[in-house]
Amino acid sequence: MSTNQSPILEVTGLSVGYKNRTVLRDLSFTCRPGEFISLLGPNGAGKTTLLRTLSRHLSPVAGEIRVQGRPLSQLSAMDLARTMAVVLTDKIAPPMFSVFEFVALGRYPHTDYLGRLGSQDQVAVSSSLAAVHALELAERAFVDLSDGERQKVLMARALAQAPRMLLLDEPTMHLDLKHRVEVMAILRDLCRSQGITVIASLHDVDVAAKVSDQVALIRDGGLMAWGAPEAVLSGDSVTTLYEFDKARFNRDLGGIELKSAGDHGRAFVVGGMGSGALVYRILAKKGFALATGVVHGNDLDWYVARSLGADCVAVEPMATINGAATQQALELMDGCDLVIDSGFPVGPANQANVDLLQGALDRGLPLLSLRQGVPPGLRVNGESAPRHCADATALIACLETFACCRSFSPHTEEA
Numbered sequence: 001m002s003t004n005q006s007p008i009l010e011v012t013g014l015s016v017g018y019k020n021r022t023v024l025r026d027l028s029f030t031c032r033p034g035e036f037i038s039l040l041g042p043n044g045a046g047k048t049t050l051l052r053t054l055s056r057h058l059s060p061v062a063g064e065i066r067v068q069g070r071p072l073s074q075l076s077a078m079d080l081a082r083t084m085a086v087v088l089t090d091k092i093a094p095p096m097f098s099v100f101e102f103v104a105l106g107r108y109p110h111t112d113y114l115g116r117l118g119s120q121d122q123v124a125v126s127s128s129l130a131a132v133h134a135l136e137l138a139e140r141a142f143v144d145l146s147d148g149e150r151q152k153v154l155m156a157r158a159l160a161q162a163p164r165m166l167l168l169d170e171p172t173m174h175l176d177l178k179h180r181v182e183v184m185a186i187l188r189d190l191c192r193s194q195g196i197t198v199i200a201s202l203h204d205v206d207v208a209a210k211v212s213d214q215v216a217l218i219r220d221g222g223l224m225a226w227g228a229p230e231a232v233l234s235g236d237s238v239t240t241l242y243e244f245d246k247a248r249f250n251r252d253l254g255g256i257e258l259k260s261a262g263d264h265g266r267a268f269v270v271g272g273m274g275s276g277a278l279v280y281r282i283l284a285k286k287g288f289a290l291a292t293g294v295v296h297g298n299d300l301d302w303y304v305a306r307s308l309g310a311d312c313v314a315v316e317p318m319a320t321i322n323g324a325a326t327q328q329a330l331e332l333m334d335g336c337d338l339v340i341d342s343g344f345p346v347g348p349a350n351q352a353n354v355d356l357l358q359g360a361l362d363r364g365l366p367l368l369s370l371r372q373g374v375p376p377g378l379r380v381n382g383e384s385a386p387r388h389c390a391d392a393t394a395l396i397a398c399l400e401t402f403a404c405c406r407s408f409s410p411h412t413e414e415a
Protein backbone atom coordinates (compact mmCIF):
# COMPACT_ATOMS: atom_id res chain seq x y z
CA MET A 1 0.00 0.00 0.00
CA SER A 2 1.34 3.40 -0.91
CA THR A 3 0.05 6.62 0.59
CA ASN A 4 1.05 8.36 -2.67
CA GLN A 5 -1.61 6.51 -4.62
CA SER A 6 -4.88 8.25 -5.45
CA PRO A 7 -7.75 7.27 -3.23
CA ILE A 8 -9.97 4.48 -4.46
CA LEU A 9 -12.79 5.59 -2.17
CA GLU A 10 -13.54 9.06 -0.81
CA VAL A 11 -16.36 9.58 1.63
CA THR A 12 -17.40 13.12 2.55
CA GLY A 13 -20.06 14.17 5.04
CA LEU A 14 -21.83 10.83 4.65
CA SER A 15 -24.91 9.97 6.70
CA VAL A 16 -26.37 6.48 6.41
CA GLY A 17 -29.53 4.83 7.62
CA TYR A 18 -33.05 3.77 6.81
CA LYS A 19 -36.36 5.46 6.22
CA ASN A 20 -37.00 7.72 9.23
CA ARG A 21 -33.83 6.49 10.93
CA THR A 22 -30.34 7.89 10.42
CA VAL A 23 -27.84 5.43 11.90
CA LEU A 24 -24.50 7.22 11.28
CA ARG A 25 -23.89 10.90 10.59
CA ASP A 26 -21.24 13.01 8.96
CA LEU A 27 -18.61 10.40 8.11
CA SER A 28 -15.56 11.48 6.14
CA PHE A 29 -12.66 9.18 5.26
CA THR A 30 -10.44 8.07 2.41
CA CYS A 31 -9.32 4.57 1.39
CA ARG A 32 -6.32 3.83 -0.84
CA PRO A 33 -5.45 0.86 -3.04
CA GLY A 34 -4.16 -2.13 -1.10
CA GLU A 35 -5.34 -0.92 2.29
CA PHE A 36 -7.00 -3.23 4.79
CA ILE A 37 -9.66 -1.26 6.64
CA SER A 38 -11.53 -2.72 9.61
CA LEU A 39 -14.83 -1.36 10.86
CA LEU A 40 -15.07 -1.93 14.60
CA GLY A 41 -17.87 -1.14 16.97
CA PRO A 42 -20.48 -2.66 19.24
CA ASN A 43 -23.53 -4.55 17.98
CA GLY A 44 -25.98 -2.25 16.27
CA ALA A 45 -23.40 0.54 15.81
CA GLY A 46 -24.01 0.74 12.06
CA LYS A 47 -21.17 -1.22 10.44
CA THR A 48 -23.44 -3.25 8.15
CA THR A 49 -25.48 -0.18 7.28
CA LEU A 50 -22.29 1.60 6.24
CA LEU A 51 -21.10 -1.35 4.14
CA ARG A 52 -24.51 -1.56 2.45
CA THR A 53 -24.35 2.13 1.64
CA LEU A 54 -20.79 1.98 0.34
CA SER A 55 -21.82 -0.90 -1.92
CA ARG A 56 -24.97 0.93 -3.14
CA HIS A 57 -27.38 -1.55 -1.57
CA LEU A 58 -28.70 1.46 0.37
CA SER A 59 -28.89 5.10 -0.70
CA PRO A 60 -26.99 7.61 1.46
CA VAL A 61 -29.12 9.81 3.70
CA ALA A 62 -26.69 12.66 2.96
CA GLY A 63 -23.15 13.25 1.75
CA GLU A 64 -21.01 11.95 -1.05
CA ILE A 65 -19.22 8.70 -1.94
CA ARG A 66 -16.67 8.80 -4.77
CA VAL A 67 -15.13 5.67 -6.24
CA GLN A 68 -11.92 6.20 -8.21
CA GLY A 69 -12.86 9.85 -8.41
CA ARG A 70 -16.41 9.30 -9.75
CA PRO A 71 -19.63 9.67 -7.75
CA LEU A 72 -20.83 6.20 -6.71
CA SER A 73 -24.37 7.08 -7.80
CA GLN A 74 -23.20 7.67 -11.37
CA LEU A 75 -21.40 4.37 -11.91
CA SER A 76 -23.14 1.92 -14.24
CA ALA A 77 -24.00 -1.45 -12.68
CA MET A 78 -21.22 -3.05 -14.74
CA ASP A 79 -18.61 -0.46 -13.75
CA LEU A 80 -19.60 -0.85 -10.12
CA ALA A 81 -19.33 -4.67 -10.34
CA ARG A 82 -15.87 -4.40 -11.92
CA THR A 83 -14.73 -2.08 -9.16
CA MET A 84 -16.35 -3.44 -6.04
CA ALA A 85 -17.39 -6.89 -4.78
CA VAL A 86 -19.38 -7.46 -1.64
CA VAL A 87 -19.68 -10.39 0.76
CA LEU A 88 -22.57 -9.76 3.14
CA THR A 89 -23.82 -12.07 5.86
CA ASP A 90 -27.06 -13.02 4.08
CA LYS A 91 -27.40 -16.81 3.91
CA ILE A 92 -27.38 -17.74 0.26
CA ALA A 93 -28.21 -21.32 -0.65
CA PRO A 94 -28.41 -21.54 -4.43
CA PRO A 95 -29.89 -24.90 -5.34
CA MET A 96 -27.95 -27.38 -7.45
CA PHE A 97 -24.89 -25.22 -8.11
CA SER A 98 -21.48 -26.78 -7.83
CA VAL A 99 -18.89 -24.59 -6.14
CA PHE A 100 -17.27 -23.89 -9.52
CA GLU A 101 -20.61 -22.83 -11.04
CA PHE A 102 -21.40 -20.65 -8.03
CA VAL A 103 -18.02 -18.88 -8.16
CA ALA A 104 -18.48 -18.47 -11.93
CA LEU A 105 -21.54 -16.28 -11.17
CA GLY A 106 -19.01 -13.68 -10.03
CA ARG A 107 -17.75 -13.38 -13.62
CA TYR A 108 -20.95 -11.64 -14.77
CA PRO A 109 -19.34 -8.21 -15.26
CA HIS A 110 -16.90 -9.82 -17.70
CA THR A 111 -19.00 -12.37 -19.65
CA ASP A 112 -21.44 -11.85 -22.51
CA TYR A 113 -25.14 -11.25 -21.91
CA LEU A 114 -25.82 -15.00 -21.83
CA GLY A 115 -23.20 -15.43 -19.13
CA ARG A 116 -21.10 -17.86 -21.22
CA LEU A 117 -17.69 -18.53 -19.74
CA GLY A 118 -14.70 -18.14 -22.01
CA SER A 119 -11.36 -19.78 -21.28
CA GLN A 120 -10.20 -16.60 -19.49
CA ASP A 121 -13.26 -16.77 -17.25
CA GLN A 122 -12.58 -20.44 -16.47
CA VAL A 123 -9.05 -19.52 -15.45
CA ALA A 124 -10.31 -16.59 -13.36
CA VAL A 125 -12.74 -18.88 -11.47
CA SER A 126 -10.00 -21.43 -10.79
CA SER A 127 -7.54 -18.74 -9.66
CA SER A 128 -10.16 -17.20 -7.38
CA LEU A 129 -10.76 -20.59 -5.76
CA ALA A 130 -7.01 -21.11 -5.49
CA ALA A 131 -6.56 -17.66 -3.89
CA VAL A 132 -8.86 -18.70 -1.03
CA HIS A 133 -7.33 -22.20 -0.81
CA ALA A 134 -10.57 -23.84 -1.95
CA LEU A 135 -9.72 -25.33 -5.33
CA GLU A 136 -10.37 -28.82 -4.01
CA LEU A 137 -14.01 -27.84 -3.35
CA ALA A 138 -14.71 -27.00 -7.02
CA GLU A 139 -16.87 -30.05 -7.77
CA ARG A 140 -18.73 -30.06 -4.44
CA ALA A 141 -22.36 -28.88 -4.14
CA PHE A 142 -22.43 -25.34 -2.71
CA VAL A 143 -25.34 -26.18 -0.37
CA ASP A 144 -23.33 -28.95 1.31
CA LEU A 145 -20.43 -26.76 2.41
CA SER A 146 -19.54 -26.08 6.02
CA ASP A 147 -19.63 -22.46 7.24
CA GLY A 148 -15.86 -22.09 6.88
CA GLU A 149 -15.84 -23.56 3.37
CA ARG A 150 -18.83 -21.44 2.40
CA GLN A 151 -17.12 -18.25 3.56
CA LYS A 152 -14.08 -19.00 1.45
CA VAL A 153 -16.24 -19.78 -1.58
CA LEU A 154 -18.21 -16.53 -1.12
CA MET A 155 -14.89 -14.71 -1.11
CA ALA A 156 -13.84 -16.60 -4.25
CA ARG A 157 -17.03 -15.52 -6.02
CA ALA A 158 -16.32 -11.91 -5.06
CA LEU A 159 -12.73 -12.25 -6.32
CA ALA A 160 -13.95 -13.72 -9.61
CA GLN A 161 -15.42 -10.27 -10.29
CA ALA A 162 -11.80 -9.07 -10.38
CA PRO A 163 -12.70 -6.09 -8.18
CA ARG A 164 -10.42 -3.34 -6.93
CA MET A 165 -12.31 -3.25 -3.63
CA LEU A 166 -13.73 -6.02 -1.48
CA LEU A 167 -16.36 -5.20 1.14
CA LEU A 168 -17.08 -7.89 3.72
CA ASP A 169 -19.52 -8.02 6.61
CA GLU A 170 -18.14 -10.07 9.50
CA PRO A 171 -16.10 -12.42 7.29
CA THR A 172 -15.06 -14.56 10.26
CA MET A 173 -18.53 -15.07 11.73
CA HIS A 174 -19.21 -18.74 12.64
CA LEU A 175 -15.67 -19.78 11.73
CA ASP A 176 -13.43 -21.92 13.92
CA LEU A 177 -10.02 -20.59 14.88
CA LYS A 178 -8.19 -22.24 11.97
CA HIS A 179 -10.60 -20.81 9.40
CA ARG A 180 -10.66 -17.38 11.07
CA VAL A 181 -6.91 -17.14 10.86
CA GLU A 182 -6.93 -18.49 7.31
CA VAL A 183 -9.61 -16.06 6.09
CA MET A 184 -7.83 -13.08 7.63
CA ALA A 185 -4.49 -14.17 6.16
CA ILE A 186 -6.09 -14.56 2.72
CA LEU A 187 -7.63 -11.08 2.92
CA ARG A 188 -4.37 -9.51 4.06
CA ASP A 189 -2.52 -11.22 1.21
CA LEU A 190 -5.07 -9.95 -1.32
CA CYS A 191 -4.27 -6.42 -0.18
CA ARG A 192 -0.54 -6.96 -0.35
CA SER A 193 -0.22 -9.03 -3.52
CA GLN A 194 -3.10 -7.76 -5.65
CA GLY A 195 -3.51 -4.23 -4.32
CA ILE A 196 -7.18 -4.89 -3.53
CA THR A 197 -8.69 -2.58 -0.91
CA VAL A 198 -10.48 -4.60 1.76
CA ILE A 199 -13.11 -3.03 4.01
CA ALA A 200 -14.39 -5.50 6.57
CA SER A 201 -16.54 -5.25 9.67
CA LEU A 202 -14.91 -7.27 12.43
CA HIS A 203 -15.56 -8.14 16.04
CA ASP A 204 -12.01 -9.26 16.88
CA VAL A 205 -10.15 -6.13 17.98
CA ASP A 206 -6.89 -8.01 18.38
CA VAL A 207 -7.11 -9.48 14.88
CA ALA A 208 -8.07 -6.09 13.45
CA ALA A 209 -5.05 -4.53 15.17
CA LYS A 210 -2.77 -7.09 13.56
CA VAL A 211 -4.03 -6.99 9.97
CA SER A 212 -5.43 -3.51 9.40
CA ASP A 213 -3.80 -0.47 7.86
CA GLN A 214 -6.71 1.67 9.10
CA VAL A 215 -9.44 1.04 11.63
CA ALA A 216 -12.73 2.88 11.96
CA LEU A 217 -14.13 2.96 15.48
CA ILE A 218 -17.88 3.36 15.16
CA ARG A 219 -20.28 4.17 17.97
CA ASP A 220 -22.88 6.71 19.09
CA GLY A 221 -24.00 7.43 15.54
CA GLY A 222 -20.63 8.41 14.14
CA LEU A 223 -16.92 7.82 13.73
CA MET A 224 -15.29 7.87 17.15
CA ALA A 225 -11.86 7.53 15.49
CA TRP A 226 -10.24 6.63 12.17
CA GLY A 227 -6.57 5.85 11.70
CA ALA A 228 -3.77 3.34 11.95
CA PRO A 229 -4.52 0.78 14.67
CA GLU A 230 -1.17 1.57 16.30
CA ALA A 231 -2.41 5.14 16.79
CA VAL A 232 -6.10 4.59 17.38
CA LEU A 233 -6.46 1.35 19.34
CA SER A 234 -5.51 1.69 22.97
CA GLY A 235 -6.77 0.27 26.24
CA ASP A 236 -8.79 3.46 26.78
CA SER A 237 -10.27 3.77 23.26
CA VAL A 238 -11.35 0.12 23.18
CA THR A 239 -12.83 0.44 26.67
CA THR A 240 -14.85 3.43 25.45
CA LEU A 241 -15.80 1.77 22.16
CA TYR A 242 -17.27 -1.34 23.78
CA GLU A 243 -18.01 0.11 27.24
CA PHE A 244 -15.84 -2.57 28.82
CA ASP A 245 -15.93 -2.82 32.57
CA LYS A 246 -14.73 -6.40 33.01
CA ALA A 247 -11.98 -6.42 30.40
CA ARG A 248 -9.19 -4.38 28.95
CA PHE A 249 -7.55 -4.40 25.55
CA ASN A 250 -3.78 -4.54 25.73
CA ARG A 251 -2.22 -3.18 22.55
CA ASP A 252 1.29 -4.23 23.55
CA LEU A 253 0.26 -7.83 24.10
CA GLY A 254 -2.34 -7.71 21.32
CA GLY A 255 -5.27 -9.10 23.23
CA ILE A 256 -8.07 -8.72 25.71
CA GLU A 257 -7.47 -9.45 29.38
CA LEU A 258 -10.45 -10.39 31.54
CA LYS A 259 -10.33 -8.62 34.88
CA SER A 260 -10.87 -10.47 38.13
CA ALA A 261 -14.16 -10.33 40.00
CA GLY A 262 -11.93 -9.82 43.07
CA ASP A 263 -14.34 -11.59 45.41
CA HIS A 264 -12.02 -14.36 46.62
CA GLY A 265 -9.53 -12.25 48.46
CA ARG A 266 -6.53 -10.24 47.44
CA ALA A 267 -3.25 -11.79 46.37
CA PHE A 268 0.18 -10.18 46.15
CA VAL A 269 2.47 -11.63 43.49
CA VAL A 270 6.25 -11.44 43.76
CA GLY A 271 7.16 -11.64 40.09
CA GLY A 272 9.37 -10.06 37.48
CA MET A 273 10.69 -10.70 33.97
CA GLY A 274 7.48 -12.32 32.80
CA SER A 275 7.35 -14.90 35.57
CA GLY A 276 4.22 -13.31 37.06
CA ALA A 277 2.07 -13.14 33.89
CA LEU A 278 0.73 -16.69 34.07
CA VAL A 279 0.16 -16.34 37.83
CA TYR A 280 -1.78 -13.06 37.43
CA ARG A 281 -4.08 -14.67 34.86
CA ILE A 282 -4.68 -17.72 37.05
CA LEU A 283 -5.47 -15.48 40.02
CA ALA A 284 -7.82 -13.29 37.95
CA LYS A 285 -9.60 -16.39 36.62
CA LYS A 286 -10.02 -17.67 40.17
CA GLY A 287 -11.50 -14.36 41.34
CA PHE A 288 -8.60 -12.89 43.33
CA ALA A 289 -7.94 -9.15 43.31
CA LEU A 290 -4.31 -8.49 42.39
CA ALA A 291 -1.37 -6.56 43.73
CA THR A 292 2.22 -6.93 42.56
CA GLY A 293 5.70 -5.43 42.54
CA VAL A 294 8.33 -4.45 42.17
CA VAL A 295 8.38 -4.76 38.39
CA HIS A 296 10.09 -2.76 35.68
CA GLY A 297 7.93 -0.63 33.42
CA ASN A 298 8.91 -2.61 30.32
CA ASP A 299 8.37 -6.02 31.84
CA LEU A 300 5.74 -8.40 30.43
CA ASP A 301 4.49 -8.66 34.02
CA TRP A 302 3.84 -4.92 34.08
CA TYR A 303 1.76 -5.03 30.87
CA VAL A 304 -0.32 -8.00 32.00
CA ALA A 305 -0.77 -6.75 35.57
CA ARG A 306 -1.98 -3.35 34.39
CA SER A 307 -4.42 -4.88 31.91
CA LEU A 308 -5.86 -7.01 34.68
CA GLY A 309 -6.36 -3.95 36.86
CA ALA A 310 -3.70 -4.93 39.43
CA ASP A 311 -2.26 -2.47 41.92
CA CYS A 312 1.31 -2.45 40.78
CA VAL A 313 4.51 -0.98 42.21
CA ALA A 314 6.76 -0.34 39.22
CA VAL A 315 10.07 1.35 38.55
CA GLU A 316 11.48 2.78 35.33
CA PRO A 317 12.83 0.25 32.81
CA MET A 318 16.40 -0.82 33.71
CA ALA A 319 16.28 1.13 37.01
CA THR A 320 17.69 -0.39 40.18
CA ILE A 321 14.92 -1.44 42.52
CA ASN A 322 15.61 0.65 45.59
CA GLY A 323 14.45 0.35 49.17
CA ALA A 324 11.69 2.92 48.72
CA ALA A 325 10.02 0.86 45.96
CA THR A 326 10.36 -2.31 48.03
CA GLN A 327 8.80 -0.53 51.01
CA GLN A 328 5.92 0.65 48.82
CA ALA A 329 5.36 -2.94 47.68
CA LEU A 330 5.40 -4.17 51.29
CA GLU A 331 2.73 -1.61 52.13
CA LEU A 332 0.66 -2.97 49.26
CA MET A 333 1.23 -6.47 50.62
CA ASP A 334 -0.22 -5.39 54.00
CA GLY A 335 -3.66 -5.24 52.44
CA CYS A 336 -3.41 -8.74 50.93
CA ASP A 337 -4.69 -12.13 52.07
CA LEU A 338 -1.94 -14.25 50.55
CA VAL A 339 1.30 -13.97 48.60
CA ILE A 340 2.42 -15.92 45.54
CA ASP A 341 6.10 -16.36 44.71
CA SER A 342 6.19 -16.78 40.92
CA GLY A 343 9.66 -18.33 41.07
CA PHE A 344 11.63 -15.53 39.45
CA PRO A 345 15.33 -16.18 40.25
CA VAL A 346 16.38 -14.22 43.33
CA GLY A 347 19.82 -13.37 44.58
CA PRO A 348 22.17 -10.49 45.24
CA ALA A 349 21.15 -8.76 41.99
CA ASN A 350 17.55 -8.52 43.04
CA GLN A 351 17.49 -8.47 46.76
CA ALA A 352 14.08 -6.79 46.54
CA ASN A 353 12.31 -10.05 45.77
CA VAL A 354 13.96 -11.80 48.73
CA ASP A 355 12.92 -8.86 50.93
CA LEU A 356 9.37 -9.17 49.68
CA LEU A 357 9.24 -12.91 50.33
CA GLN A 358 10.70 -12.28 53.78
CA GLY A 359 8.07 -9.60 54.28
CA ALA A 360 5.34 -12.13 53.52
CA LEU A 361 6.75 -14.60 56.05
CA ASP A 362 7.29 -11.92 58.70
CA ARG A 363 3.68 -10.82 58.30
CA GLY A 364 2.50 -14.41 58.72
CA LEU A 365 0.81 -14.25 55.32
CA PRO A 366 0.18 -17.57 53.54
CA LEU A 367 2.89 -17.91 50.91
CA LEU A 368 2.52 -20.17 47.86
CA SER A 369 5.71 -20.70 45.89
CA LEU A 370 6.31 -21.99 42.39
CA ARG A 371 10.04 -22.04 43.14
CA GLN A 372 12.23 -25.11 43.43
CA GLY A 373 13.62 -24.90 46.97
CA VAL A 374 14.03 -21.89 49.25
CA PRO A 375 15.92 -18.84 47.93
CA PRO A 376 19.24 -18.05 49.60
CA GLY A 377 18.93 -15.55 52.40
CA LEU A 378 15.27 -16.26 53.19
CA ARG A 379 14.83 -16.89 56.90
CA VAL A 380 12.26 -19.66 57.23
CA ASN A 381 11.10 -21.02 60.54
CA GLY A 382 8.74 -23.82 61.37
CA GLU A 383 5.72 -21.60 61.76
CA SER A 384 6.16 -19.66 58.55
CA ALA A 385 7.40 -21.33 55.39
CA PRO A 386 6.34 -21.26 51.77
CA ARG A 387 4.04 -23.94 50.55
CA HIS A 388 5.59 -25.25 47.36
CA CYS A 389 3.49 -25.87 44.29
CA ALA A 390 5.16 -28.04 41.69
CA ASP A 391 3.36 -26.39 38.78
CA ALA A 392 0.41 -24.25 37.71
CA THR A 393 -2.05 -27.11 38.31
CA ALA A 394 -0.89 -27.47 41.91
CA LEU A 395 -1.11 -23.69 42.35
CA ILE A 396 -4.70 -23.69 41.07
CA ALA A 397 -5.64 -26.50 43.50
CA CYS A 398 -4.14 -24.51 46.40
CA LEU A 399 -5.95 -21.33 45.37
CA GLU A 400 -9.26 -23.18 45.16
CA THR A 401 -8.73 -24.48 48.70
CA PHE A 402 -7.79 -21.00 49.89
CA ALA A 403 -10.84 -19.45 48.20
CA CYS A 404 -13.20 -21.66 50.18
CA CYS A 405 -11.29 -22.16 53.48
CA ARG A 406 -9.11 -19.00 53.61
CA SER A 407 -6.17 -21.26 54.47
CA PHE A 408 -4.08 -24.17 53.27
CA SER A 409 -1.54 -26.29 55.15
CA PRO A 410 1.67 -24.29 54.76
CA HIS A 411 4.37 -26.95 54.61
CA THR A 412 3.18 -29.57 52.17
CA GLU A 413 5.45 -30.24 49.22
CA GLU A 414 3.40 -30.80 46.07
CA ALA A 415 6.14 -32.25 43.88
Ligand SMILES: Nc1ncnc2c1ncn2[C@@H]1O[C@H](COP(=O)(O)OP(=O)(O)OP(=O)(O)O)[C@@H](O)[C@H]1O
Pocket residue numbers: 018021023041042043044045046047048049050201
Ligand atom coordinates in the same frame (compact mmCIF):
# COMPACT_ATOMS: atom_id res chain seq x y z
N1 LIG B 1 -33.76 -2.51 7.56
C1 LIG B 1 -33.61 -1.76 8.65
N2 LIG B 1 -34.50 -0.80 8.96
C2 LIG B 1 -34.37 -0.03 10.05
N3 LIG B 1 -33.34 -0.14 10.93
C3 LIG B 1 -32.44 -1.08 10.68
C4 LIG B 1 -32.50 -1.94 9.54
N4 LIG B 1 -31.44 -2.77 9.57
C5 LIG B 1 -30.73 -2.44 10.68
N5 LIG B 1 -31.33 -1.43 11.34
C6 LIG B 1 -30.87 -0.78 12.57
O1 LIG B 1 -29.73 0.00 12.27
C7 LIG B 1 -28.82 -0.01 13.36
C8 LIG B 1 -27.46 -0.41 12.85
O2 LIG B 1 -27.52 -1.76 12.43
P1 LIG B 1 -26.30 -2.47 11.74
O3 LIG B 1 -26.76 -3.84 11.34
O4 LIG B 1 -25.77 -1.58 10.70
O5 LIG B 1 -25.26 -2.54 12.94
P2 LIG B 1 -23.91 -3.38 13.05
O6 LIG B 1 -22.90 -2.45 13.58
O7 LIG B 1 -23.61 -4.06 11.77
O8 LIG B 1 -24.30 -4.44 14.16
P3 LIG B 1 -23.81 -5.95 14.41
O9 LIG B 1 -22.41 -5.86 14.91
O10 LIG B 1 -24.75 -6.41 15.48
O11 LIG B 1 -23.95 -6.71 13.13
C9 LIG B 1 -29.39 -0.97 14.39
O12 LIG B 1 -30.03 -0.23 15.38
C10 LIG B 1 -30.39 -1.78 13.60
O13 LIG B 1 -31.45 -2.22 14.41
